Amino acid sequence: QVQFVESGGGLVQPGGSLRLSCLASGSIFSTSRMGWYRQAPGKERELVAALDSGGNTNYAEPAKGRFTISGDTANTTLYLQMTSLKPEDTAAYYCHWEGLRLIEGGLIPTPHNYWGQGTQVTVSS
Numbered sequence: 001q002v003q004f005v006e007s008g009g010g011l012v013q014p015g016g017s018l019r020l021s022c023l024a025s026g027s028i029f030s031t032s033r034m035g036w037y038r039q040a041p042g043k044e045r046e047l048v049a050a051l052d053s054g055g056n057t058n059y060a061e062p063a064k065g066r067f068t069i070s071g072d073t074a075n076t077t078l079y080l081q082m083t084s085l086k087p088e089d090t091a092a093y094y095c096h097w098e099g100l101r102l103i104e105g106g107l108i109p110t111p112h113n114y115w116g117q118g119t120q121v122t123v124s125s
Contacts, residue, residue, distance in 0.1 A: 001027075002026040002027075002028060002101070003024070003026050004023070004097075004115075004116030004117060006020065006095050006117060006118065007020070007021050007119060008080075008119060009093060010120075011123075012121070012123055013123070014085060014086060014124075014125055016085050017081070018121060019082070020119060020121075021077075021079050022034070022036075022071075022095035023077050024076040024095070024116075025076065027101050028099060030053070030099050030100045030109070031098070032073075032098050032099045032100070033050055033052045033053065033098045034050065034051055034073055034078045034095065035047060035049060035051065035095075035096045036069065036080045036093055036094070036095060036096070037094045038091035039092050040091040040092075043091075047060050048063050048067065048080065049063050049069035050069065051069050051070070051071055052073070062089075066082065066083050066084045066085075067080055067082045068080070068081040076097065078095060080093070085121075085123045086123060088123075090122050093119050093121050094117075094118045096115055097113060098112075099111070
């Protein structure tokens with residue numbers, strides 16, 4: 001298994017900022033990509049931003065210009081700096097990890113992906 005420590009969510013007024021943090025740990029052989037997703041009540045989970053092992057970033061349209069993803073995939077740490085927050089940004093934010101794990105007793109690393117437990121972001125006055 002991969003364990004996650006996510007933090008940084010909370011209640012913020014419109015126009016405010018928050019910084020989310022994620023640390024993944026476990027029997028990780030290598031990381032190919034980490035990302036932040038969010039899910040609002042009654043809606044499907046959607047990509048917010050992602051960072052791959054080459055340092056390339058990918059942002060969903062609502063996040064462009066307001067959110068910045070950063071981190072170190074080699075150390076399985078990920079951050080999301082969110083600014084100019086809007087009420088429509090209200091959601092549970094989930095850290096996602098993709099990569100190779102060496103399962104106990106195995107000889108060859110195999111691909112896996114895991115989700116963090118989520119951290120709530122509420123934007124409201």
